[in-house]
Amino acid sequence: MTVVDIHGHLSAPAELYAYKSLLVASRGAHGREGLQLPDEALVAASGRHLDLLRAHGTDVQLISPRPFQLMPSEQPSRIVRWWVRANNDVIAQVCRLFPDVFRGVAALPQCAGVGPADVLDELERCVTELGFVGCLLNPDPSEGVGEPTPPLGDPWWYPLYAKLVELDVPALVHAAGCRSVRETYSSHMITEESIAILSLAESRVFDEFPELKIVISHGGGSIPYQIGRWRAQRLLEGVVVEPYQRSHTPLVERETFDASLQKLWFDSVLYSQPSLELLLRTVGPERVLFGTEAPGSGSPIDVTTGRRFDDVKSLVDGIDWLGDADRTRVLGENAQKLYRLSV
Amino acid sequence: MTVVDIHGHLSAPAELYAYKSLLVASRGAHGREGLQLPDEALVAASGRHLDLLRAHGTDVQLISPRPFQLMPSEQPSRIVRWWVRANNDVIAQVCRLFPDVFRGVAALPQCAGVGPADVLDELERCVTELGFVGCLLNPDPSEGVGEPTPPLGDPWWYPLYAKLVELDVPALVHAAGCRSVRETYSSHMITEESIAILSLAESRVFDEFPELKIVISHGGGSIPYQIGRWRAQRLLEGVVVEPYQRSHTPLVERETFDASLQKLWFDSVLYSQPSLELLLRTVGPERVLFGTEAPGSGSPIDVTTGRRFDDVKSLVDGIDWLGDADRTRVLGENAQKLYRLSV
Numbered sequence: 001m002t003v004v005d006i007h008g009h010l011s012a013p014a015e016l017y018a019y020k021s022l023l024v025a026s027r028g029a030h031g032r033e034g035l036q037l038p039d040e041a042l043v044a045a046s047g048r049h050l051d052l053l054r055a056h057g058t059d060v061q062l063i064s065p066r067p068f069q070l071m072p073s074e075q076p077s078r079i080v081r082w083w084v085r086a087n088n089d090v091i092a093q094v095c096r097l098f099p100d101v102f103r104g105v106a107a108l109p110q111c112a113g114v115g116p117a118d119v120l121d122e123l124e125r126c127v128t129e130l131g132f133v134g135c136l137l138n139p140d141p142s143e144g145v146g147e148p149t150p151p152l153g154d155p156w157w158y159p160l161y162a163k164l165v166e167l168d169v170p171a172l173v174h175a176a177g178c179r180s181v182r183e184t185y186s187s188h189m190i191t192e193e194s195i196a197i198l199s200l201a202e203s204r205v206f207d208e209f210p211e212l213k214i215v216i217s218h219g220g221g222s223i224p225y226q227i228g229r230w231r232a233q234r235l236l237e238g239v240v241v242e243p244y245q246r247s248h249t250p251l252v253e254r255e256t257f258d259a260s261l262q263k264l265w266f267d268s269v270l271y272s273q274p275s276l277e278l279l280l281r282t283v284g285p286e287r288v289l290f291g292t293e294a295p296g297s298g299s300p301i302d303v304t305t306g307r308r309f310d311d312v313k314s315l316v317d318g319i320d321w322l323g324d325a326d327r328t329r330v331l332g333e334n335a336q337k338l339y340r341l342s343v
Numbered sequence: 344m345t346v347v348d349i350h351g352h353l354s355a356p357a358e359l360y361a362y363k364s365l366l367v368a369s370r371g372a373h374g375r376e377g378l379q380l381p382d383e384a385l386v387a388a389s390g391r392h393l394d395l396l397r398a399h400g401t402d403v404q405l406i407s408p409r410p411f412q413l414m415p416s417e418q419p420s421r422i423v424r425w426w427v428r429a430n431n432d433v434i435a436q437v438c439r440l441f442p443d444v445f446r447g448v449a450a451l452p453q454c455a456g457v458g459p460a461d462v463l464d465e466l467e468r469c470v471t472e473l474g475f476v477g478c479l480l481n482p483d484p485s486e487g488v489g490e491p492t493p494p495l496g497d498p499w500w501y502p503l504y505a506k507l508v509e510l511d512v513p514a515l516v517h518a519a520g521c522r523s524v525r526e527t528y529s530s531h532m533i534t535e536e537s538i539a540i541l542s543l544a545e546s547r548v549f550d551e552f553p554e555l556k557i558v559i560s561h562g563g564g565s566i567p568y569q570i571g572r573w574r575a576q577r578l579l580e581g582v583v584v585e586p587y588q589r590s591h592t593p594l595v596e597r598e599t600f601d602a603s604l605q606k607l608w609f610d611s612v613l614y615s616q617p618s619l620e621l622l623l624r625t626v627g628p629e630r631v632l633f634g635t636e637a638p639g640s641g642s643p644i645d646v647t648t649g650r651r652f653d654d655v656k657s658l659v660d661g662i663d664w665l666g667d668a669d670r671t672r673v674l675g676e677n678a679q680k681l682y683r684l685s686v
Contacts, residue, residue, distance in 0.1 A: 184541075194534070298571065
């Protein structure tokens with residue numbers, strides 16, 4: 001069995017972030033020429049990363065830029081484009097250096113107020129020229145403030161969905177930073193995943209794009225835990241004025257909320273076994289893709305287990321009711337099919 | 344055993360909402376005199392509500408205004424005050440009509456941009472004059488748009504916390520509406536509960552107010568499901584620059600995230616048994632208070648069980664690993680102690 005982790009991020013040398021610092025400080029007066037990093041610097045920056053993957057039993061990892069570093073709401077938008085392009089190029093270089101381990105997942109140059117049509121060129125470049133197998137999709141390039149971006153169920157996003165279907169690559173829903181004082185980037189990601197699912201579940205997106213492949217990060221935000229609320233909500237549809245006084249016969253026959261979830265995929269980036277079990281029981285093992293984000297937010301050691309939180313494979317292995325076939329699906333087969341990997 | 348549901352909302356006749364319509368339409372030119380509803384109208388509006396409680400085996404329910412109807416971001420702020428006062432008065436009247444069943448939980452006249460000091464008079468009135476046993480606490484009176492309210496860990500909220508301690512009543516964290524196009528009021532509530540927990544857990548609020556009683560609605564938003572993320576996050580503290588490259592020895596000794604959660608309470612308004620089990624295992628039965636929100640968002644019938652989603656007692660009863668003593672705590676004892684009920 002090949003263990004495929006679909007949710008990893010680039011481990012880069014400090015020079016990459018120094019380039020970002022230059023872009024932001026100069027507001028695009030410098031930096032147009034991009035960034036060239038020597039192979040040795042990337043090999044050095046990947047050392048601990050590769051050690052961790054080996055220790056966790058991961059064979060292949062899909063890596064994208066660190067989302068919280070993507071700065072989609074910076075101005076002018078060209079510095080976002082240059083920054084995203086530099087990240088994607090460095091990832092392509094790392095994938096060439098470690099072709100057995102890494103596959104590239106692109107960031108898109110999404111910016112606050114910029115429509116999806118303007119990011120298709122970079123997606124196409126990454127897939128057709130760099131051999132990337134998917135992309136990140138930030139549902140909130142406004143980063144929690146300012147003019148809200150339409151949620152993912154809105155036809156505003158259709159140009160991107162059409163391109164994803166044309167290229168036959170999945171998008172991993174993953175917010176970037178957060179500029180509101182009320183949330184950190186980390187909690188904002190959970191919020192945005194929940195909004196994404198609810199919006200897609202109520203939309204006609206999968207009627208219009210039945211082949212669209214959307215993966216939701218971090219086990220689907222709050223949705224699997226709060227699923228009773230959304231199952232009930234679906235049945236309240238068409239009941240007006242004072243729903244709690246009515247007989248709750250829905251006026252409109254709709255698919256169940258669970259059926260809506262079956263059009264999505266979910267990664268396993270949940271750092272506790274009971275939560276992972278809840279996800280698997282809620283959406284089924286055929287809809288869950290192994291993901292760890294390692295190394296990253298989950299890399300501290302959990303003193304209760306003695307393992308790092310992001311050793312998610314040990315959690316999957318610990319679920320005794322999960323049969324071998326399902327375990328193999330979750331740990332690699334689902335990803336190999338969805339991302340059309342040759343590993 | 345007395346079954347106490349701490350999370351119920353008022354079932355009111357249409358005349359209550361007609362009063363709100365008058366307030367908003369006239370922007371406070373009319374309506375200052377408040378609202379008088381005849382007892383008969385309230386008895387009639389409570390019929391189905393009482394039937395449902397009986398069917399579910401609930402003995403006592405704490406009722407507050409319907410949060411999504413509270414309109415905290417309407418202007419001028421006096422119409423919010425009049426509206427909140429009318430709701431609280433109707434609740435007091437219902438409690439007098441059904442003294443064995445209902446206890447009052449106040450809404451506060453929180454408005455976008457209005458500080459907590461300005462809502463203390465209504466809290467005091469409800470507790471000392473109307474005999475209410477607690478209040479709602481809306482962490483986001485801005486309803487998802489505009490100038491953000493400081494999160495609940497901010498000292499901005501201290502005047503309210505001081506008054507809650509002085510009166511010795513719990514506050515139930517519960518958002519109201521949402522005016523962002525990205526969330527519904529219902530999903531915004533889940534978001535706000537998560538923000539509330541994370542903010543309180545990182546704050547000094549319980550050092551300053553060790554007697555403060557805060558209950559989080561809807562099983563704690565996303566937090567119990569995403570707990571691995573927050574356990575790990577706590578250990579990353581003080582690790583700077585590139586946390587994923589470091590050895591993860593925290594620079595600051597802090598209590599664990601789980602210990603922070605032990606300063607809060609959580610209601611059981613989760614409409615699926617696996618989620619409820621996750622909550623109970625995560626925070627323990629001594630921190631969970633029975634709540635249903637019935638009748639409300641969970642009142643449709645779940646065809647998989649043949650019961651209404653908000654028949655949460657049947658879910659609690661179905662958890663075979665929950666001992667009798669713990670079941671009694673969850674279904675009533677915890678609430679009786681926390682709210683100092685005489686039932």
